[in-house]
Amino acid sequence: MLSYLHGFHAGNFADLHKHAALWLILAHLRKKKKPFCVIDTHAGSGWYDLGSEQAAKTGEWHGGIGAAQAGKNAPEMLQGYMDHVARFDPVGHGRDYGVRESDEYTGPFYPGSPFIVREMLREDDELVLMELHPREHKTLHHRVKRDPRIHLHKRDGYEGLVAMMPPAIRRGLVLMDPSYDVKQDYQKAANAIKQAWDKWPTGTFMLWYPILEDGFDAELRQSIGAIKAKGGVLCAELAAEHGGAKGRMRGTGLLVINPPWQFDQDLDAIGTWLAKTCKFPGPTHHSISWLVAAA
Numbered sequence: 001m002l003s004y005l006h007g008f009h010a011g012n013f014a015d016l017h018k019h020a021a022l023w024l025i026l027a028h029l030r031k032k033k034k035p036f037c038v039i040d041t042h043a044g045s046g047w048y049d050l051g052s053e054q055a056a057k058t059g060e061w062h063g064g065i066g067a068a069q070a071g072k073n074a075p076e077m078l079q080g081y082m083d084h085v086a087r088f089d090p091v092g093h094g095r096d097y098g099v100r101e102s103d104e105y106t107g108p109f110y111p112g113s114p115f116i117v118r119e120m121l122r123e124d125d126e127l128v129l130m131e132l133h134p135r136e137h138k139t140l141h142h143r144v145k146r147d148p149r150i151h152l153h154k155r156d157g158y159e160g161l162v163a164m165m166p167p168a169i170r171r172g173l174v175l176m177d178p179s180y181d182v183k184q185d186y187q188k189a190a191n192a193i194k195q196a197w198d199k200w201p202t203g204t205f206m207l208w209y210p211i212l213e214d215g216f217d218a219e220l221r222q223s224i225g226a227i228k229a230k231g232g233v234l235c236a237e238l239a240a241e242h243g244g245a246k247g248r249m250r251g252t253g254l255l256v257i258n259p260p261w262q263f264d265q266d267l268d269a270i271g272t273w274l275a276k277t278c279k280f281p282g283p284t285h286h287s288i289s290w291l292v293a294a295a
């Protein structure tokens with residue numbers, strides 16, 4: 001069952017936290033000349049029009065990227081990412097970014113993970129995308145098909161990830177960003193990450209999860225925290241103390257295996273600033289903890 005569409009949520013506080021973390025990891029990968037690869041197992045449609053009916057229906061981006069762009073004194077690395085978002089104009093790129101003349105766009109626009117990574121790819125770097133939703137896949141295909149560095153698969157991201165391990169380019173990142181439409185996604189995500197890490201123990205893996213009132217996130221932390229990676233396992237959470245409306249997220253979490261050097265400090269500075277700048281259901285904190293210490 002694929003009912004989730006990211007267009008309703010693009011640019012919300014969870015996207016901002018996750019994408020800022022993604023930006024930090026990419027900036028680190030670019031420090032060395034050696035090529036890197038990124039595998040994005042749940043890619044979405046690539047980029048989003050925040051002026052669309054979908055985005056207007058929830059208005060979530062106003063409390064995320066909207067609030068952050070109006071905020072002051074953002075940490076330098078977050079500002080770098082937000083400048084990228086402010087400059088992001090797929091319409092200006094036309095066919096190259098899959099803009100269709102028959103579609104109407106309003107803007108502003110928000111890049112999803114495929115286009116955040118694309119911005120940071122160099123000539124020999126690679127991006128592998130998986131997306132299972134037929135319409136999202138079709139849109140994404142149209143948007144990335146002209147870039148030879150990007151390989152898109154209409155494939156289950158959990159099974160596909162394990163089958164692709166280890167990647168031919170051995171430096172890089174796996175981003176797993178499921179929609180958690182169904183509760184089984186928690187178990188599937190933990191199993192796939194464990195199996196993939198077994199085959200690629202030096203890779204960096206980042207798994208996103210929502211913090212809801214149902215407590216499934218605790219099981220996920222436990223499963224991923226059992227992975228004894230040399231570079232450690234980090235947990236970062238940006239969450240309000242109390243829940244919002246039933247079924248709504250009160251926070252957002254990331255589990256990162258083998259994070260880059262000083263990623264914890266940089267992400268904590270970003271998360272602490274987002275906690276006081278974005279809109280949440282109540283008082284909000286950012287926390288960072290090592291579930292497994294780096295050796």
Ligand SMILES: C[S@@+](CC[C@H](N)C(=O)[O-])C[C@H]1O[C@@H](n2cnc3c(N)ncnc32)[C@H](O)[C@@H]1O
Nearest residue numbers: 006042043044112113131132133156157177179
């Ligand atoms: C949260 S969205 C991804 C957002 C995107 N990573 C970003 O940051 O812009 C999750 C996506 O996963 C897709 N999806 C759901 N189950 C999947 C599966 N088993 N394999 C691959 N894609 C899946 C959904 O259709 C949806 O587009």
